[in-house]
Amino acid sequence: MSYKKLLTVQDISCVGQCSLTVALPILSAAGHETCILPSAVLSTHTAGFTGFTFRDLTEDMPAIMAHWKKENIAFDAIYTGYLGSTGQIAYVKEMLQTLGKETFTSFVDPAMADGGKLYPAFDAAFVEAMKTLAFSADFILPNITEACFLTGAEYRESYDRAYIDGLLARLTDAGAKTVILTGVSYGEKTTGVAVWDGKTHEYYEHRKIPKNSHGTGDVYASAFVGAYLKGKSAYDAAGIAAEYTVRCIENTINDASHWYGVKFEPQLPFFMQQLA
Ligand code: PXL
Secondary structure (H helix, E strand, C coil), X not given: CCCCEEEEEEXXXXXXXXXXXXXXXXXXXXXXXXXXXXXXXXXXCCCCCCCCCEEECHHHHHHHHHHHHHXXXXXXXEEECCCCCCCHHHHHHHHHHHCEEEEEEEEECCCCEEXXXXXXXXXXXXXXXXXXXXXXXXXXXXXXXXXXHHHCCCCCCCCXXXXXXXXXXXXXXXXXXXXXXXXXXXXXXXXXXXXXXXXXXXXXXXXXXXXXXXXXXXXXXXXXXXXXXXXXXXXXXXXXXHHHHHHHHHCCCCCXXXXXXXXXXXXXXXXXXXXX
């Protein structure tokens, strides 16, 4: 059994079932020691709530890193998600360069956009900085919108396989190593994930639920990282994460009061069974 020590850097949205409140339980359920570094603390996430608080933790990062280095703390993997500021990205890049063990894997979810638009907190300068982080990582897990922002490609609501092939090629040209492109849908009832290492394009297709659910990108990325670090291939980890995420959405969709995230907790046993 592989037991990895990993660091995940993303925000704490105290309420809202996304980022660290999702990543920590999922990665723990996968059986990994999960260390955290909050990029920011928010009262809720920023999608659908108004008047949320936001405390950026960028200033704390140099001292946290220095302490870890003094204690000789090193990680098998680092997985980054929603970050707190443009300036913070330089520190996160430094973590990828200096806090890894000899054998080390980095995963960057460039969590900054969806549905053709940047999230409210981000701007063009953040996108430029995110490019430098994303293209230094072993794995990136963008959705189509994020892939477009990372490459300058035109965002399209409807597309074909040639468009996706073009997007993947642009990511490789820009420096991406392995790409897990989420939300790639070629039919009304199906959607899926493209797994691309610069040479081979594999596609994992699964049923599509006709509703956008918040936080599912974080559920997906966390499950992918957990499964991959368990020794699954990128394609198998992509499939395991997809089946788990679909179950979480199906388990939530009929509860109108639960609009802000998905009930991922009751499905953790299913996720763990898939890893066994
Ligand atoms: O799930 C991505 C995410 C994470 N954290 C915060 C967010 C969002 C998406 O909107 O607002 C604070």
